[in-house]
Amino acid sequence: MASDNYTILLVEDDHNDVLLIKRAFQKVNIANPIVVLNDGEQAISYLAGREPYVGRALPMLVLLDLKLPRKSGHEVLEWLRQQQTLKRLPVVVLTASSESSDVNRAYDLGANSYLVKPVTFDALVEMVRTLNLYWLILNKRAEVSNE
Amino acid sequence: MKDEEKSKEQLLKELAELRWLDEDLKKLRQSEDKFRSFFQNSNDAIVIHDLKGNILDVNEKLLALFGYERPQMMDLSIPDIINIGEEDKYSSAMNVLNDEGAVIFEIDFKKKNGILFPAEVSSGILTIGSDKVVQGIVRNISERKRAEEELIKYRKHLESFVAQRTDQLEAANKELESFAYSVSHDLRAPLRAMEGFANALLEDYRDSLDATGKDYAMRVVAAAQHMDTLIQDLLAYSRLSRSALKPGAVSLDSVLGDVIHQFSTDIQKADAQIRVERPLPDVMGDHATLVQVFSNLLSNAIKFVEPGVKPRIRIWAEEMNSRVRLWVEDTGIGIAPQYHDRIFRIFERLQGVENYPGTGIGLAIVKKGLERMGGRSGVDSAPGRGSKFWVELRMKGF
Numbered sequence: 001m002a003s004d005n006y007t008i009l010l011v012e013d014d015h016n017d018v019l020l021i022k023r024a025f026q027k028v029n030i031a032n033p034i035v036v037l038n039d040g041e042q043a044i045s046y047l048a049g050r051e052p053y054v055g056r057a058l059p060m061l062v063l064l065d066l067k068l069p070r071k072s073g074h075e076v077l078e079w080l081r082q083q084q085t086l087k088r089l090p091v092v093v094l095t096a097s098s099e100s101s102d103v104n105r106a107y108d109l110g111a112n113s114y115l116v117k118p119v120t121f122d123a124l125v126e127m128v129r130t131l132n133l134y135w136l137i138l139n140k141r142a143e144v145s146n147e
Numbered sequence: 148m149k150d151e152e153k154s155k156e157q158l159l160k161e162l163a164e165l166r167w168l169d170e171d172l173k174k175l176r177q178s179e180d181k182f183r184s185f186f187q188n189s190n191d192a193i194v195i196h197d198l199k200g201n202i203l204d205v206n207e208k209l210l211a212l213f214g215y216e217r218p219q220m221m222d223l224s225i226p227d228i229i230n231i232g233e234e235d236k237y238s239s240a241m242n243v244l245n246d247e248g249a250v251i252f253e254i255d256f257k258k259k260n261g262i263l264f265p266a267e268v269s270s271g272i273l274t275i276g277s278d279k280v281v282q283g284i285v286r287n288i289s290e291r292k293r294a295e296e297e298l299i300k301y302r303k304h305l306e307s308f309v310a311q312r313t314d315q316l317e318a319a320n321k322e323l324e325s326f327a328y329s330v331s332h333d334l335r336a337p338l339r340a341m342e343g344f345a346n347a348l349l350e351d352y353r354d355s356l357d358a359t360g361k362d363y364a365m366r367v368v369a370a371a372q373h374m375d376t377l378i379q380d381l382l383a384y385s386r387l388s389r390s391a392l393k394p395g396a397v398s399l400d401s402v403l404g405d406v407i408h409q410f411s412t413d414i415q416k417a418d419a420q421i422r423v424e425r426p427l428p429d430v431m432g433d434h435a436t437l438v439q440v441f442s443n444l445l446s447n448a449i450k451f452v453e454p455g456v457k458p459r460i461r462i463w464a465e466e467m468n469s470r471v472r473l474w475v476e477d478t479g480i481g482i483a484p485q486y487h488d489r490i491f492r493i494f495e496r497l498q499g500v501e502n503y504p505g506t507g508i509g510l511a512i513v514k515k516g517l518e519r520m521g522g523r524s525g526v527d528s529a530p531g532r533g534s535k536f537w538v539e540l541r542m543k544g545f
Contacts, residue, residue, distance in 0.1 A: 016340035023347065067332055096332045096339075119338050119375035120368075121346040 006032045008136075009059035011043040011076065012094075013068050020121060021063075021094075024128040032136060035059065040071025044079055047086060058144055059089065061135050064111075066095040066102055074105055081110040088142035090135060192285040195273070198241075200225035203280060212287060214259040230255035230263050244270050244281065253288070265292045320389060327385050334378055342371040373504065380508035383439060384493065387515050392433040394520055396543040399427035399473060402434060403462060406441045410449070417449050417458055424463035429543035430471050432520040440516045440524075441475075443509035444536050448477035450503055451534075469545035474537050481530040491524065513538070 012018050018036050025034065035057070037043050043064070046053040062080075066073035073093060081087045092113040093106045103114050115131070118124050186193060192209035196202045201224045210217060213228060229237055233254050240252040249271045255263050270283040345367035348356065356364065403423050407414070414421060430437075448460045459478040464471055482490060482497065489495050493511035517524045517538055528534035 014336050016343070017336065020339065020343040023343075096335050099327075117335075117339060119335060119342055120372060121343040124339075124343070 005058045005060055007057040007059045008032050008034045009062045010034055010036045012065045013038045024125045027125050028129045028132055030132050039069040040076045043076045062091045063094045064091055077109040085145050088144050194283045196225055196281050228256055230257050248272050264289050338371045338375050342368050377506045380506045384508055384512050392519050394431050394433055396429050397432045397434050398429050402437045405438050419449050419458035421460045427464045428471050430540040432540050436516045440513050443513050444475045451479040469542055470539055471542050472537050472539045474535055476535045478533045481532050481534055482528040483530050487526050
């Protein structure tokens with residue numbers, strides 16, 4: 001069952017950011033397993049359950065960077081929103097860009113939320129704390145099944 | 148005798164009639180001479196031809212223009228002296244002439260030596276006795292045509308030049324945009340790492356770091372944070388310079404509402420008192436830019452106070468005909484008059500970062516923002532007397 005999945009999919013190519021985001025998750029005591037993918041193509045393969053991700057756990061939330069190798073976050077989002085039921089997956093964009101063209105495009109393509117990575121670690125911890133409360137605890141999930 | 152007398156009388160009468168006739172003839176000759184001299188000496192080249200185009204008379208100017216001798220010219224007709232292919236133009240002009248009595252048309256003529264020239268012909272119908280003839284005034288318009296062509300050439304050149312420069316500018320602007328994008332995205336990533344891992348050192352290794360070690364790590368954190376503010380301010384400034392503003396009616400009340408909401412934490416922290424004298428008028432501007440402008444003015448008013456002084460800030464509007472001046476008055480440290488222009492320049496700072504942290508970009512954003520909205524900004528201040536910053540904009544509807 002889809003709702004049994006508590007995995008968080010983090011699509012992020014900057015290894016420092018991956019470490020810091022994981023550290024922030026630890027600080028807030030989030031126990032959800034985190035799957036990290038480093039480019040847009042991997043993200044699509046994973047979500048589609050293609051090789052080498054056959055039998056992967058469907059995530060309950062996607063944290064998506066925009067500037068990624070191979071396929072951008074915008075492209076991943078565009079692909080995701082065209083899938084049968086996968087399109088219901090909540091996607092929170094987590095990126096460095098605060099350019100309005102990026103923000104608007106992300107919402108146009110169906111992002112559920114847009115967060116700009118803060119420079120200070122304390123601010124990142126606060127952001128992750130709020131993210132946990134809202135998207136992982138409060139938010140009611142839709143049915144998402146494997147296609 | 149009677150007959151003789153009669154004939155004498157008759158003779159005298161006839162004599163008198165003859166004298167009058169002679170007078171008339173003289174007058175006629177004079178008028179003919181006058182006309183001929185006018186015709187011959189005219190500055191315009193004139194041709195007189197019949198309705199079929201046969202040349203009846205020409206003046207010296209026309210002979211000079213075409214390069215013919217008079218006898219040669221008198222044997223020609225109009226179709227002989229126009230360029231091949233221009234016959235239709237000529238006959239349609241003659242049709243107009245028939246209908247309306249006058250016509251002005253342009254046509255290419257051919258000189259005796261074969262050289263072509265463009266001309267403007269102004270033709271009218273003259274009635275001589277029962278005959279109708281055409282008088283045509285021929286003006287060589289080569290110079291005018293050349294000037295016109297030159298003008299068209301220049302215009303085309305100018306158009307292509309402008310198009311080329313526009314392309315270059317657009318390309319430069321695109322490059323600048325992608326540069327700014329990469330600054331916002333890529334340059335900040337290392338800062339997050341510096342700040343984040345220096346913080347991790349302070350937390351995870353606090354037992355093994357001595358006071359100096361901790362101080363160093365804290366300096367890394369502070370420097371990274373300062374660099375981030377610098378990048379963000381620079382980005383805001385460059386965005387202001389390159390993005391197109393859409394000026395419209397903006398409520399200053401709602402702008403100030405947004406700004407004060409945005410600063411609520413800083414206002415509380417500094418225990419600042421802010422008095423906005425509402426209602427503020429509506430102005431012509433761009434909401435987002437005005438929020439940026441007043442964010443910088445308000446943050447300065449909160450920041451630049453003597454240590455221990457609680458900032459008191461008053462914001463009010465002064466209406467001046469079609470314009471509005473908005474004042475932000477503070478109880479801060481004030482600015483000496485010789486620096487009043489300088490502080491609006493980018494990267495200019497009067498205070499050390501130790502006492503008053505900042506990037507030196509805030510007031511440059513204020514100035515640039517106002518310029519982009521067709522407004523002005525300035526300050527009225529002296530050390531120890533606080534500062535009154537003002538921005539001036541067009542009132543809504545003006």
